[in-house]
Every structure is written in C-alpha cells, then in structure tokens.
Amino acid sequence: MRISFKLNGRLVEADVEPNELLINVLREKFGLTSVKYGCGIGECGACTVLVDGKPVLSCLTLAVDVNGREVTTVEGLAREGGLTPIQRALMEEGAIQCGYCTPGFVMVGEYLYRKGRKYSEEEIRSLIRGNLCRCTGYVNIVKAFKKALG
C-alpha cells in the first residue's frame, strides 16, 4: 500500500505492507533511529512518537494508519538549531544514563510542553508512568520535567 504523510515537517511517501509497524518504517525506511524498540507490547514507551500532535506507541501502530497524518520524532524537534526546553532540561538535570528511554521521554515532554500549561510534580509523575527508565530511578527525569513544565 502506498501511503503519504508528513514526517518531521516534510511530506513523504512509502510503500508499506499492511502488517508493517510504524516503528519499523520510521527506523528502516527513513533512518529515524531515535525511535527505540523496547518491549513491543505497550509497556515501556521507548517507541513514542507524536501522531497529529499526540503521543502514540509506534510499535503498536500500523504504518498504514499514519496515511495522511503528521508524524513527529525527536529528529523533527530543534530543527532551528536550538534544543527544545524539554531536551535542554533533561540535559541540564543529568536525566540521562544509558539514553535508550530518552527519546520516548522527550516526545511525551514535548506533547505536554506544547499544551502550554503548568504541571505539578504529582501530575508529571502520573503522565510519565507509560515511560520506563531502568537506569535513573526517575528522580532527575522528574526534576527536568518540573524545570521545563512546572
């Protein structure tokens, strides 16, 4: 099936099988390796991308489903050279160890930031519960989110 969609701001096309997952198309056809494969069953959030501005799991999304939609990955952020507030805060707070979960956190943080409101620590902790980090214990991640969103 031929699909066309907006990927990180530009219109792209791809030939995909109905059973192809969005994550595989993004990584293999478009080389967007920020999108990480974690659990594959919707527990870890490492594969989070924005579809029409909302955070979805690309490992549980059919590629055909983004036909005509708008997909944003980490590669589509900070295109004018500067980091986004969430990226900067994650760096400044040392909220990254192995980095595998980081793109997922960046995309959730970006979604929350674009909503243009403030979040309490309790809200932040609840909103990132779909993203697992096995290194940091979340303390610095929460600090970073508070810095950018609090």
Place this chain on the structure above:
Amino acid sequence: MKPSTLNTINTHILPRFEYFEPRSLGEALELLDKLGSEARILAGGTDLLVKMKTGALRPRYLINIKRIPGLRYIRVEEGYLRIGALTTWNDLEESPETALFPALLDAVKQMGGLQIRVMATIAGNLCNASPAADSAPPLLVYDAEVVLASVKGVRVVRLEEFFTGPGRTVMRENEMLIEVKVPLRKGSSAFIKLARTSMDLAIASAAVYAEFEGDVVRDVKIALGSVAPRPLRARRAETAVRGLRIGDPSLMDALEVVKEEVSPITDVRSTAWYRREVSKVLVYDALVKSFERAGGVRA
C-alpha cells in the same frame, strides 16, 4: 500473557493479514458480515496488536475502523452520556462531561499510561472483555448499555448482560459495538482499583453508585473487576447494604456476602484468597468514598 512465552516471541513484527479500511459504517458492517469469525476489528490496537504479536490471536482479516467518520464523540443527549466507538480514554479524560460520572473519571485517570489512553478506545476495552477491564465496573454501576450494529440492524444490550466470560461477550460474529450509552444519575459514585502499579492490570477493583439519605444508603449499585470470569455486578451485596448507615459497624459485616459473590482465581498478580478478602474492603472503601463525595461526613 505468560512471561515464558514472551521470550520465544518476536514482538518486533506482526503476522500477515488481509487488510480493509472501510470509509463508512455500512461498508464496515458489510465486510464483517462477509468475513465472519476470521475477521477482527482494529480500533486502538493496544490489545489486538499485542495479542497478534504474542500469537494469542491470528486473524485472517483486519478491519480498521479508524477512517470511519462520525464514530468519535462524547455527547450528553436525552438523559444519556453517549460515547462513540472510536472515543479514546484520553478523549474522556479531556472532556468536561466525564466529570458527571465520577467513578468513570476515577477509572480513566488510573487506566494505563498516557500513550495507551491516547490510543485505546472505551469500546475496545469492553469488546476485549477482560475480567480486569477498567471501564467495566464503573459502567456497570451506571447501568450502561451498549449499541451493537450489524447489517441486520441495531440492538441495545445492557452491559450487565454483555460479558459472558473471559474474552467473551454476547456479540455475534457480524456485530460491531458502535456506542456506549450511560444514563445520567443524580447519585454519587466512586471506583477504586488495586494494582501493583497504576500501569498494571487490576488485582481487584470495585465501583459503587449510591444515593444517600443523610448517612443511610438508599439506592446502591456495586460492581467488581478481576474477581470473577467477567466484570461482576454484586446484587446480593447491594441488597445487604441497602438501608444501612455509613459508619455503622454492621456495614462491613453486611459486606461479607461480597466474598460469596466473587469467584476469583489465583494468577501472577494475586491469590484467589486475597482477591476474595480484598473485594469486600474495596467495596466498603468505594461506598465511603461515594458518601464523602455526596458531601457526607462520617460520624
């Protein structure tokens, strides 16, 4: 799913299937009628695609209903909250109407992570028919109904009669759930979910809808999740607590009957014994929470 099977399954790929993307409800129902039991409807995909990856389901045909216009709505109309088939948990989370149904709102806030709530639909949660479905206990205590459509027409089924067992419902092969109807009520309600973490499936959950006169329980409805082969309406418990006072020591005694009404199993999340014991406590806590929400203060 069993952890041991996960290690032998490649969750990076999805088995092949024949794919359909109907553009109208009529077209979807025609397809469903023609393809029958080998077809599955794809909406949010958070249950279906996981089951396909782990090999629990291997549908020959997939009917993706997400391109059908007019199935995603939340409306208050003629005394009902009407939820369209493509309405997501996040839609409910962001909709002011949900606050009219506090037990449902409790469930929405506790369900999954943000990404799952953005993707998963309420209708899918019901059709998946897990005994642990978070939407079921609240919708049961509100006496919700589901609207099932097929090429033959539409029928309305009370949610209480919808579930028949784990993963099983009264839906026929050619039917699709197109709407959830929740009657507006004046009473108070609450839902409590007990889980290892809020991301996890419930060990047990309870929803209560109640109307109070002072501190006396009048009309009351009780439902439980994860403690029976299907989401359970606990009618004997309802009869037992009707007319009792909140704060009355006999209230907890009256709820002993909950332990007889449930039929839990032992699994990786909990034991049958614990589920039975905690069911009673969850119902009690949900009843008290409803009372407090109604403005009541315990003596």
